[in-house]
Amino acid sequence: MQVTERKEIRLQEWTEAVGTFRGILKENFSISILFDDFQVVLYPDEVEVKRVEEQLESATVGDKIAILRTNILEKPVMVRINRGREPKIEKMVLAT
Secondary structure, three states, X not given: OOOOOOEEEOOOOOEEEEEEOOEEEEOOOOEEEEOOOEEEEEOOOOOHHHHHHHHHOOOOOXXXXXXXXXXXXXXXXXXXXXXXXXXXXXXXXXXX
16 A cells, blocks of 8 residues: 655645545544645634534545635634535526
């Protein structure tokens, strides 16, 4: 099995990590959200860790995800998951 070397990233306020979700790695003092060539590291004492884990429960490997750190007290970290579905485009008929 080949081990991929990933750059560790800690998000600052109003920065976003975007890429292909590869999983979550839980260690003694941190969790890492794994992407193809980097990982976002969160520490257990950070408020958002539990929220991020809950939001990523529905993500599967290969989904496109984005993690945004904010300065909003109620939402210090936001997670978006795109499961690769094409956006639905409605046909419009213009009346003449």
